[in-house]
Amino acid sequence: MKLTDKKREERNRIIESARDVFKKYGFKKAAVSDIAAAAGKAKSSVYYYFKSKDKIYNAVIFSEAKKYRYRVSEAVKKINNPELQLKEYILIRLQTDKMYSNFYEAVHNFSEQDKFIKRLKQIYDKEEFEIFSNILENGVKTGFFDVSDIKYTAVGIVTAMRGIESVLLHKYEDSKAEAVIDNVLKIILYGIVKR
Amino acid sequence: MKLTDKKREERNRIIESARDVFKKYGFKKAAVSDIAAAAGKAKSSVYYYFKSKDKIYNAVIFSEAKKYRYRVSEAVKKINNPELQLKEYILIRLQTDKMYSNFYEAVHNFSEQDKFIKRLKQIYDKEEFEIFSNILENGVKTGFFDVSDIKYTAVGIVTAMRGIESVLLHKYEDSKAEAVIDNVLKIILYGIVKR
DNA sequence: AAACTTTTCGACCGTAAAAGACAAAAAATA
DNA sequence: TATTTTTTGTCTTTTACGGTCGAAAAGTTT
Incomplete structure (x- = not known):
C-alpha cells in the first residue's frame, strides 16, 4: 500500500x-x-x-505535537528577546494544555504500566524539551542567559513548570493563573539572567 | 433497607x-x-x-433539578418586578444549560425511543414549567401581566425559548446570545404587559 | 466477646459492544 | 472491459459492562 x-x-x-x-x-x-x-x-x-486504534491515536498525537511546535516556533520567531520568548512559550503551553486537557489526559495522567502510553509520553516529552532547549540555547548564544548545562536545565525547569501548571489548571481561573506564571517566571529569570 | x-x-x-x-x-x-x-x-x-445505573442517573437528575430550581427561586425572590424576574429566569436557564450541556445531552437530544430517557424528560420539563408558571402567575397577581391561560402560555413560551436557546448555544458567543435573548424578551413582554 | 447488623468488596456471569479481519461490492482509472 | 483502488457489510474474537452473590470487614448491641 x-x-x-x-x-x-x-x-x-x-x-x-x-x-x-x-x-x-x-x-x-x-x-x-x-x-x-x-x-x-x-x-x-x-x-x-x-492498522489499529493505537496507530490512529499515535497519528493524532504526532499531528497535534507538530501543530503545537509550529505555533510556538512561529510565535517565538517574532520575538528576539529570550526573556519574552520564554514567557511566550510558557503561555502558549498553558493555553494549549487547557484547550486539549481532556485529550491529553492520556499523555499526562494515564496509569503508568501501559507501554503504549509510555511511548507516547516519551515522544511528547521530547518535543517539549527540544523547544525549550532551543529557547535556552538561543538565550545563551545571544548572551541573555547563563546556563551551564542546557539539557539538564531544560529538564528541570520543564518538569517544575508542569507541576505548577497542573495545579493552576484545576484550581485557578485564567487571570490568576497568568499572574502566578508571571511571578514564577520572574524568579526563574532572575536566577538565570546575567548580572 | x-x-x-x-x-x-x-x-x-x-x-x-x-x-x-x-x-x-x-x-x-x-x-x-x-x-x-x-x-x-x-x-x-x-x-x-x-439498584441500577438508571436509578443513579435518575437521582442525579433530580438532585440537579432541585439545585437549579433553588437557584432560580432564590434569584427571583430578590426581585419584585415580574419583568425582571422573567429576564433573570431565562438568563439563569441559559447559563445552567451551557454549564451542563454535555451532561444534559441525555435529556435534550437522546434517541427518541428510549422510554427511560423519555420519563426523565417529562420530569425535567415539569420542573421547568412550574418555575415559569409561578413567575407568570405572580406577574398576573401583581397586575403586571395579562395572561388568560397560564398553563398553555407557559408551555408555549418555554418551548419557544428552548428552540431559540439551542440555536444560540451552538452558534453565538455569550454576549451576542444575551443580546438576542434581550430582544426576544422585549417582544414577549410587550405582547403581554398591560397597557 | 459473642451474636447480630450494616457496609464493603472481590469474584463471577451473561450479554453487549468493542477491535479487528476479510471478502465481496462499488468506484475510479486505465 | 479489465484492473486497481477504495468502501463497506459481515464475521470472529476479545474486552468491557451491568448486575448478582456470598463472604469478609467494620460497626452495634446485648
Missing part, C-alpha cells in the same frame, strides 16, 4: 475527526466506530487507512 | 461523583465502575445504594 496524495489527504481527514473524538471521550472510551462516524465513513474504511 | 442519616449522606456523595462522571462522558459511556472509582468505592458498594 503506497501513499498517494489522495490517500494522505483522506488519512488526514480521519486524523482530524479522530482528534475531536479522542478529545471528547479520551482514548479508552472513544470507539473506532465513533471516529468512523465522525469522518463520515464505515469503520472498516478507517481500518483501510490505519 | 431503611434510610439512616449516614446512608443518605453516602448516597449523596455517590450522586455527586456520578454527576461529574455523567457530565464528562454522558449516560452511555459512563460506566458504573467509573462512578464507583470517582466515589472511592468498589462497584458493588455502589449497587448497595442504588
